Amino acid sequence: MIAQLAVQGAQMLSVLLLAPLLIGFVRKVKARLVRRQGPSLIQPYRDLVRLMRKEVVLADNASWLFRVTPYLIFAATWVAAALVPTFATGLEFSWTADLIVIVALLGSARFFQALAGMDVGTSFGGLGASREVMIASLAEPAMLLIVFSLALLAGATQLSTVAAFMGSPQVGLRVSLGMSLIAMVMVAIAENARIPVDNPATHLELTMVHEAMILEYSGRHLAMIELATFLKLLLYMSLISCVFLPWGLDSGGTGPKSLAIGAAAYLCKLTVLAILLAVFETAVAKMRVFRVPDFLGAALMLALLGTLLLFVSRSL
Amino acid sequence: MNSTVPLLLCGPAAFLATAIMAAAASRLAAATRLVYGATLVISAVLLATAAGHLAGNPGEASATLPLGLPWTGARFRLDGLSAFFLVVVNLGGTITSLYGLGYGRHESQPHRVLPFYPAFLAGMNLVVLANDAFSFLLSWEFMSLASWALVMAHHRDEANRRAGYIYLVMASFGTMALLLAFGLLAGPAGTYAFDAMRTAHPGPFAAGAVLVLMLLGAGSKAGLVPLHAWLPLAHPAAPSHVSALMSGIMTKVALYGFVRVVFDLLGEPAWWSGVAVLLIGGVTAVLGILHALMEKDLKRLLAYSTIENIGVIFASLGLALAFKANGMPSAAALAFTAALFHVLNHSFFKSLLFFGAGAVLTATGERDMEKLGGLIHRLPVTSFVFLIGCVSISALPPFNGFASEWLVFQAILRSPELPQWGLKVMVPAVGGMLALSAALAAACFVKAFGITFLGRARSVAVERAHEVDRWSLAAMAVLAAFCLLAGILPGFVIDSLSTVTLPLVGERMPVQMAQPWLSIVPIAESRSSYNGLLVFVFITISASLAAFFIHRFASHALRRGIAWGCGFTDAVPAAQYTAVSFAQPIRRVFGGFAFRSRETVKMPAPGALEPARLKVEMHDVAWEVFYQPITGAIGFATERLNQLQFLTIRRYLTLVFLYLIILLLVLALWP
Amino acid sequence: MNGLTFDIAHLLAGSLVLISFMMLYQDRLFALINVFALHAVVLALSVAWQAYIQDAHHLYITAAIALVFKAIVIPVGLHRIIQRLGIHRDIETAVGIGLTMLAGIGLVTLSMVLMLRVTPEADPLAREDLAFALSIILLGLLVMVTRRNAVSQVVGFMSLENGLVLAATGAKGMPLVVEISVAFSILIAFIVIGVFLFRIRERFDSVDIGALDDYRGERR
């Protein structure tokens, strides 16, 4: 019991600490790919600390909602991230929520972020919010459809069970799984506002989505939101890894050795995924905002196809 | 236990008495308080009785009055289903009356509201209690009539008159459909008692006809696409607390009618019946929420979102039908419970949201979101509870909307066990539709709250707004609390629903309150589980932890400044995003097929001074496809037939003569 | 009954039908009224004959009524009215004469067919009489339908009544009350029509219903 709680706590802390590092790593790789030196790996931590120290500049007519939102976003994202198996499944609280809940938690984070974007009443906030909800309105169903096909396959929406099932030999190679993987990657890109959907590095207002919403934030509030964004990327990476690369996962309560293996495996997966992301981002260009629906629509279709193909390719 | 029903019947009687009293005394100043106070007490008593019955689970009770159809009598019966819907109705009634105590004072013409309000409540209660076709239809139509009178309360407004007209015509269309359905169920002998119908199972064809007729009849009242046309007109036209009743409660009564006939009276369903209901439900959900997204009238937006929720409920009812038809009672119980749970939840947050809209209306006199904004500073409490309503209806954890939608999804995940390939493939597709509608709902209510309460004031009316009276605030606060409670303690609701599901689908969901940490487990923990309470606790803890650390270790410095305008300072409030512009991206994505919408930009030549213009045209497809042809046909027929009014006497004689000749010819050719 | 009586009755009834056809053919008011007078005379004869063969004496009254009112009073009165209203002009028949005649023939055959379906047990006289009566009634209606002028419509109506009388007298032992009522209704009919013609004369310059058509209730 205590050990379980300890593992759970370790997991929660680890995601919190790992997230900025992951971002730093991605940036570093991207910089290297374009032959730049790039900032150091721990730059994100420095940014966060600096933001914490700075004073907050609040717009005149910002309401209480504007000040509460960062904490809500952070909390929702953190809880969601903590519920995804990283190096071990069957954690103490994993049964409090399943995959659907995780998706919904991220949804609520986005809900409040969009509201905060509209709170100040500048046109940028509204612009960002409206684009964000448009993207979400396509990304969320796609994500849920992916969840469906996984759940229909594994007979559960419980992540630990899904991971265990995917790890088991009875899965085999399936068309629908491939489609789900692709769809999930596309959704992850959109959700994390990465190229080609959105550019985390830009500050040209007319092209941004995510940055436009948080344009008014500063200081500690901004730090919270940034941290939540880092967490989100980590969350999706661990989600993909634990569903589609479920090897080396510790199945719970099998001693420190397997835990260590799990952790090591986890780190490897993250590294691979991060490099892949960096390569992809440097390879493609950002697309116009109104091309995004097509991008996500493709994801939606893929997910739906994957779900339907389940019944056809069941025999495989 | 047979004393329950007479006791419950005293309720509607008391309502009617109140209505008569109100009609007599409606001009008095105190009338408002008296009427709403009376209804508050009555529906509270009814609520307590029904809840007691639901919790105590003493089985059925029935009573027959020597009224109504002579040889049948007015039969009333209380079973789990009726008890549950009585709870829904009277919970709504109680809180609405509470709200009315404050809101009613702003009513300009109380004598057009007060008499009909109790009558409306009485009608809804009677529908739920009725146990024979005649009393059911009588109460049903009485309910429509009373609500029509309430829609016509502000009759000087042309739009309201039109709304009332369309509403009542559609209502009686629905009643006719129900009438035919009951005619089929009753058979030539005319056995109109539900008990008799229950035993006599109609043939497959008749059963199908009944199902279709019920979809038409109950669906038109509940607002299924394409029978929804009246709903967004009529619900907003009424005074806001009545809108809340109509949207939050009356649609549920319609659902009760559907469930009562299809699940109870009709006997074993055919598997394809599930298909029909599922599909209609999914389509309704998506189209309803898309319409809501395009709205800029707050109350109309809410009405459209009602259509969406009805779609969700119907979809899961269809799921329950499919499972029931295939002999999967446990899955059926899951889907059915999800539907009923969502019924309860929707009655909570939809009433809450309409109350909020009413508060905004009283405070600013505006329903048009384009003239609102920044109300969060003016109406702090209202905006807070409205926010809770928005979060709940957007199905975000840990609130109640999510709990029921989660159950629906769990039910969808049982679909692989269905034998029919059609269902196997269709159920996940419908699941996709529901997911889409959920995501769009979130977008819609970001817009609703953001445009109305956030940002800067778009009109002077907002700057003069003040927080509304305590009664209204109390009512809204209570509902907000319910939204949270039902969200974090869903197990309690699910267990109390077992009384309803057991007799109707022959199974109940496993006991939830026994689960550790009050989490809910539809099938097995290894498959899926959700614990609203813990999620709530976690979020609060981690949020407050973060806040604590921040305030402990980071800087507290805070400076107010003007918002960053990209170098362009003091932008006018009109520069904010409006409701329409907010919906524009989604309109570009979905508008094409949903509204056949087209955007045309008129860009002036470079150097020209006139502004660029964006013209958006959208069509209500359902209206143009289904309603305009009918009205057109009627117009044509009347035009043609009307000539017969202007004939000469000789022509009329000719008509008589020809008719005589025809009849004689018929006779001559008679074998 | 011997054949002769039957033949005479048959002859009279048949000639009534013939005269109805003549009415159909007429397109002048005066001529029409004269033909109608003839119609009434023949009717009176046949009623009288019926009275004789059924030796039902009350039928003589009916015959007398027919003779006096229909053959004399009404035609004269109608002449008066026509002069007073100054409408000696032609009747503009709504339908062409030829077509009307064809329709009339069709009607007669129809009534024959209908009545011949009646079981022969019913005494043949009644049967034939009914056949003729029915055709007269239908022809009367046809006259009303095909004439635009109120007076001629009234005439058509009364020839229709003649058919009724024929039928009624053909029915053996039909109580007096009915004939009286027939006469009565015709009387009332005539009086009221007269009243109306007078009133209408007051208001409009012609009895042509076409003039009335301008006052249809909904047209404003």
Next chain:
Amino acid sequence: MSGFSLDAVAAILFIPAGAAAILAAMPNYRMTAVVNVIASLLTLLAALSLFVTDRPAPGQYLLVDDLNIVFIVLNTFVGFTTSVFSASYIAHELETGRLTAPNLRFYHAMYQIMMFGMNLAFVSNNIGLMWVAVELATLTTVLMVGIYRTHEALEAAWKYFILGSVGIALALFGTILVYMAAQPVVGEGTNAMVWSVLIEKAAHFDPALLSVAFIFLLLGYGTKVGLAPLHAWLPDAHAEGPTPISAVLSGLLLNVALYAVLRFKLLLAASPQAIGPGPLMVTMGLTSLIFAAFMLYRRRDIKRLFAYSSIEHMGIIVFAFGMGGPLANFAGLLHMVMHSLTKSAIFFAVGHIAQVKGTQKISEIRGLTESHPGLGWALVIGVVAIAGLPPLGIFMSEFLVVSSTFARHPWLAIPLVFGLLIAFGALLLRLTGVAFGEPRGGTAPVEASYVPMYSHLALVFAAGIYLPAPLVAWFQHVAGILG
């Protein structure tokens, strides 16, 4: 032999007759109105006494049985309330000078003669006598329709008269044919026209003759019932006559003709080889219903509107009786009673409305519930009732008709429902315009007689939720008689 013993029946006949004579002689019109009311009241009492007093044996001329008692009581009751209403209505007409004192003498005398004719039609046991009575009633109403002497009134009366007298002729021919059919079996003389005799022997009559007879009777009396396409006189007669007469026409005269049709339907039903009356009646009923429903939309004159709605409801009733069977017949009877009460109540309201607004044009009447709540809400309730919405009586009958029809012949129920919905849409559309919105037209307070209309509506309402057991038993019995 003759049923003329001094009993209730005689009273029903003699009171109106005598009253008519007195009224014709009385100079003072205020008195005449009062006498009119009193006479009607007495007739009503006499009619009610029929329930308690033992009935006279069916004579050669008069007959009282379960079937016609319903009609008689309804007739005398509405006759009474209408006389009350007409007292206040006529007073206003005098003030505005549309009617003069001599007119009134004529009017009241005619009113009583009409009542006499209708009662006679109901109690007569002799098809000849019945015919005479119906025609008497018709002709009196013709005269009263023309009483305003305006172009429209005269045209309406003229139309009514021409079409009516054609109907007279056709009905008479039918009656003669029935006699001819009966004569070989029953033997010559009055007996062959006595209803109670005919119905016994009907099985042996010549079916062919009976069939022809029924067609003529259906058309002849159907003209009075106002079934399309024989309806042409009805709307104008309603619209142009004095409103009390419109009320009586819709509420009573149509029932008289309907009663005659029913009697002969029974006769025909008793003879198996003859054509079934059911299909004919069902067809005519549906035709009238749907036709009238469409005609409702373009009406501009409020009285004409409700006249068409009368056609519509007569269609429903004839349809119900044509369907036959205990449920449908019960529904038909109920519907007839409810329609009489409701429609007359509506005409009471409309009469006063037209007087205060000074027009019958629908487009010039607005917002009545605000300007004249008493009248406005009465109209609303009335229209709601006539549209067949609960909790008012017509809902019950329509419920029975539709559901029982759908269970037996679905393809018949569809057009029925269709017609009902079309009519509903039209009525509600007009109601919304007239009763709600910005008040328009005269807003002067009116000294209306609310008692008749609200008592009718109260009865209709009561019947909608509770039918006393004896009444139900009675109706069921009568429905049984109607087969």
